[in-house]
Amino acid sequence: MKKSISVLLSAALLAGSLSAADKLVIKGSDTLGAKLVPQVAEAFKAVHPEVAFEIAAEGSTTGIAAITDGTAQIGMSSRRAKPTELSAALAKGVSMKPIIVCYDGMAVIVNEGNPLSQLTLRQVEQIFTGDVTDWSAVGGNPGSFSIYTRNTSSGTYSDWKELAMKKRDYAGSSQKMAGNEQIAAEVAKNPNGIGYVGLAYVHAPSIKVVGILGKDGKVALPSDETVQAKTYPYARPTFFYTNGEPSGLTAEFVEYMLGAEGQAMVKKVGFVPVGKQ
Amino acid sequence: MRQFPTALLALVGGIALTAATAMAQDSGPLVDLLVKKGLINDQEAEEIRSELSKDFAANTSAGKLSLGSHLTEFKLGGDVRLRHQYQTTRDQETTSTKLATTNRTRERFRFRLNGDFLMQKGWSAGFALETAPASDSGNQTYENGGDDYGLSLARAYVGWQPRNDLKFVAGKQRNPLYTTELSWDGDINPQGLSEIYTLALGGKDTLEFRALQSIMDDNNEATAGRNGNDAWLFAQQAVFTKYFGTTKLVVAPGFSYTTTSNMSGLTNETPFNGDTIGLALGTFAGELEFGNLGGQANSVKLYWDTSYNFEAGTRVHKVYGLSSAKWNKDPLAYLVGVGYNHGSGKLQGDWGVKLDYRRVGVGAVDPNLNDSDFAFGNLNQSGYKAAVSYNVADFCSLNLAYFLTSDLRETLKQSAVAKLDKSSILQIDLVTKF
Numbered sequence: 068m069k070k071s072i073s074v075l076l077s078a079a080l081l082a083g084s085l086s087a088a089d090k091l092v093i094k095g096s097d098t099l100g101a102k103l104v105p106q107v108a109e110a111f112k113a114v115h116p117e118v119a120f121e122i123a124a125e126g127s128t129t130g131i132a133a134i135t136d137g138t139a140q141i142g143m144s145s146r147r148a149k150p151t152e153l154s155a156a157l158a159k160g161v162s163m164k165p166i167i168v169c170y171d172g173m174a175v176i177v178n179e180g181n182p183l184s185q186l187t188l189r190q191v192e193q194i195f196t197g198d199v200t201d202w203s204a205v206g207g208n209p210g211s212f213s214i215y216t217r218n219t220s221s222g223t224y225s226d227w228k229e230l231a232m233k234k235r236d237y238a239g240s241s242q243k244m245a246g247n248e249q250i251a252a253e254v255a256k257n258p259n260g261i262g263y264v265g266l267a268y269v270h271a272p273s274i275k276v277v278g279i280l281g282k283d284g285k286v287a288l289p290s291d292e293t294v295q296a297k298t299y300p301y302a303r304p305t306f307f308y309t310n311g312e313p314s315g316l317t318a319e320f321v322e323y324m325l326g327a328e329g330q331a332m333v334k335k336v337g338f339v340p341v342g343k344q
Numbered sequence: 345m346r347q348f349p350t351a352l353l354a355l356v357g358g359i360a361l362t363a364a365t366a367m368a369q370d371s372g373p374l375v376d377l378l379v380k381k382g383l384i385n386d387q388e389a390e391e392i393r394s395e396l397s398k399d400f401a402a403n404t405s406a407g408k409l410s411l412g413s414h415l416t417e418f419k420l421g422g423d424v425r426l427r428h429q430y431q432t433t434r435d436q437e438t439t440s441t442k443l444a445t446t447n448r449t450r451e452r453f454r455f456r457l458n459g460d461f462l463m464q465k466g467w468s469a470g471f472a473l474e475t476a477p478a479s480d481s482g483n484q485t486y487e488n489g490g491d492d493y494g495l496s497l498a499r500a501y502v503g504w505q506p507r508n509d510l511k512f513v514a515g516k517q518r519n520p521l522y523t524t525e526l527s528w529d530g531d532i533n534p535q536g537l538s539e540i541y542t543l544a545l546g547g548k549d550t551l552e553f554r555a556l557q558s559i560m561d562d563n564n565e566a567t568a569g570r571n572g573n574d575a576w577l578f579a580q581q582a583v584f585t586k587y588f589g590t591t592k593l594v595v596a597p598g599f600s601y602t603t604t605s606n607m608s609g610l611t612n613e614t615p616f617n618g619d620t621i622g623l624a625l626g627t628f629a630g631e632l633e634f635g636n637l638g639g640q641a642n643s644v645k646l647y648w649d650t651s652y653n654f655e656a657g658t659r660v661h662k663v664y665g666l667s668s669a670k671w672n673k674d675p676l677a678y679l680v681g682v683g684y685n686h687g688s689g690k691l692q693g694d695w696g697v698k699l700d701y702r703r704v705g706v707g708a709v710d711p712n713l714n715d716s717d718f719a720f721g722n723l724n725q726s727g728y729k730a731a732v733s734y735n736v737a738d739f740c741s742l743n744l745a746y747f748l749t750s751d752l753r754e755t756l757k758q759s760a761v762a763k764l765d766k767s768s769i770l771q772i773d774l775v776t777k778f
Contacts, residue, residue, distance in 0.1 A: 147393065151410060154401035162398065165390040236464045304386055341387075 090119045091316055095130015095143030096222050097246040098171060098265045099305055103336045104143060110332065111323050118316065124246075127222025134308050135161050140317045142308035145171065145265075146222030166307040168324050170339040171265045172289030173227060173301040175277045176251065178258045183207045185278040185286050188300060191231050194261060197238025202259060214241040215250045215262035223247075227263055230301050263301070266294070267337030294339045305338070371396055417462035423777045425454040427483065430770045433720065435763050436751060443765070454482040456498070466506055472499035472533070480529040480612040480716040499533050509542045520554055522583045522596040524629050524649035525715035525729075526679040526702060529612075532713060534558035534577070545586075552583040554598075560620070560712070561607040575605035575620045581627075590636040598627045602710065613716035616761050622659030623710055626652045641688040647700070651677040656707030664706070664759040674705030674724070674752070687735075695734040702727060705752065711761040717769055719749040724762040726752055743773040 093104060101124050108120040123129070130142030135156040148156075148163050156163050175191060177183060186194070186205060193199045194212055203209040216237055217224040224243075228234055244250045247268040254260035255273035266289055269276050278286040279300055293299035313321050323329050330340040375392055378384045384392070400406075411418055429452060434445040453475065460470040474482035477496040484493045501515035513520065519528060520538040536558040543551040560575040581598030602623040610617055629649040637643060653659060656675030661668045681700025689696060704714065706724040719725035727749030735741045747769040751762075 150397045153397045165394050167387050
């Protein structure tokens with residue numbers, strides 16, 4: 068009898084907590100927030116119809132800032148929080164907790180009419196930093212590069228600098244785009260275009276993915292296998308950030324995201340699941 | 345949710361935090377290695393990274409420093425120099441009676457604080473604060489019953505290096521020219537624009553072209569004549585550096601010209617307030633350094649400098665007012681010196697000695713730019729500088745310098761910048777860098 072009462076009380080408390088905090092605010096990365104998280108949220112709502120979501124995908128920086136400011140329960144980020152961001156959060160009594168939700172491979176894309184099929188790590192660095200300015204310098208048809216990058220609030224923008232450009236500055240001629248889709252669209256239109264997008268966007272029309280010739284002499288393309296095996300050089304984890312250990316509805320959604328249903332969607336959208344840890 | 349791996353955090357964090365502040369941020373490769381070895385998974389690695397960063401931010405001084413993300417490097421440093429100085433001077437006589445020698449001791453100090461910022465896209469900026477406002481000295485003599493002393497802004501500049509071989513600097517800046525104390529006091533920071541183009545010649549060999557446009561004094565253009573012109577110094581120089589194994593040769597021919605103007609209000613050691621005409625200087629400085637002697641970081645350096653004023657006649661006779669019948673224009677100055685460094689000069693126990701001879705003709709150099717310690721910046725002098733230094737710690741040195749000068753020509757008519765008969769200065773310094 069006591070056990071039954073206890074179960075009933077627990078159920079009532081859970082129901083109460085859901086109804087009291089029935090809105091989940093998620094802000095941050097466009098990489099995660101454009102497709103994946105809205106789809107997972109829809110699936111979660113099917114199980115918890117009382118939950119409302121507010122999702123804003125305006126860049127990883129905004130997601131981390133939202134946790135610091137307390138304006139979101141989950142901050143989406145395609146990059147690690149910087150020490151200065153962790154410090155700023157601590158100053159406000161916020162302890163950032165990173166949770167890897169999936170992996171991504173940043174693919175180098177060119178127009179489908181471009182004859183090049185591969186670039187070396189060094190050539191990628193040279194192109195995006197502006198060390199070279201013409202396709203002929205990397206074995207392509209003559210013509211100046213049109214470089215498309217993400218904007219500065221994007222985690223992908225920072226990650227690309229770290230992974231592909233040895234933390235150097237972007238070429239002054241590079242054009243900043245709001246999201247992956249915009250980069251893919253511009254490269255699709257421009258025969259001299261080059262950019263980078265997450266794995267979920269490599270199947271956009273009129274673009275193709277360029278292989279990366281590594282120091283081991285092997286050409287790597289971004290895929291589930293190469294990202295999981297960490298053999299693709301531009302692979303990275305993507306994160307949810309929460310204020311401390313997640314609890315309540317936030318914890319439920321994070322668990323769902325990391326669970327079988329959430330990770331199936333990760334794969335369906337084009338990212339690489341976390342897998343067995 | 346996975347539990348945080350406390351033992352591993354303790355291991356990694358302990359190593360990082362107990363070793364040094366910097367290690368907390370540099371432990372990424374260690375965490376990556378633990379992942380690679382399968383000791384922790386990616387999620388645990390992220391939590392360790394995050395905790396280390398938080399500890400760094402919360403428990404270290406450096407972690408609390410917030411710098412703009414556009415900064416790629418910030419260097420803050422400086423030094424404090426304590427000096428005991430004993431000096432003697434005697435002016436040239438104007439009659440047959442010899443003037444007395446004056447003696448003076450001075451207890452002095454100099455404080456300097458430098459900040460240099462490197463930013464993205466080749467931009468830089470910086471500042472320097474130091475005691476005393478004079479252009480050629482940061483020394484402050486202890487005086488006035490223990491009054492506190494002011495700080496002056498010795499540098500404030502913006503730099504831009506669009507390419508590795510090209511650099512521009514604007515503002516009050518470090519001297520961009522290759523110079524010796526013969527014609528340019530080491531404390532003087534020019535103000536204006538400078539450009540350096542570097543031609544790589546293979547190996548470490550280079551040919552640099554340096555140019556400086558420095559405003560020396562501002563005048564009100566509403567005033568008629570040269571008193572209404574700003575005074576500008578235009579200097580150009582080629583600096584050729586060639587290595588022969590461990591031997592380095594530097595030769596630096598140059599030319600500088602000061603525009604027609606009139607300067608006033610100068611506070612340097614021996615200021616010349618007046619016309620700027622008659623300063624067209626051809627210079628040739630250089631050094632030959634034999635490095636790595638005895639397989640150590642010891643070196644012997646021969647160094648030299650010369651200055652020839654192509655308009656010395658105008659300078660001496662019209663500007664300084666010295667009679668052309670009694671004074672020749674004396675357009676030549678030169679310096680030759682030799683030095684030995686035992687060690688690199690950066691480590692405890694390193695020491696060095698050097699000795700140079702200088703001759704400064706009355707028309708040869710700009711008295712507002714030359715070394716303020718050699719004959720107190722006076723012209724018409726020759727003499728020696730001997731110096732010894734010893735590093736009592738990596739960051740602290742004990743230095744001794746002695747200057748001894750006498751006039752090149754006996755007085756025929758005094759001038760503000762050539763009135764000195766003899767001088768000596770003994771300086772004993774304790775310099776601590778921070």
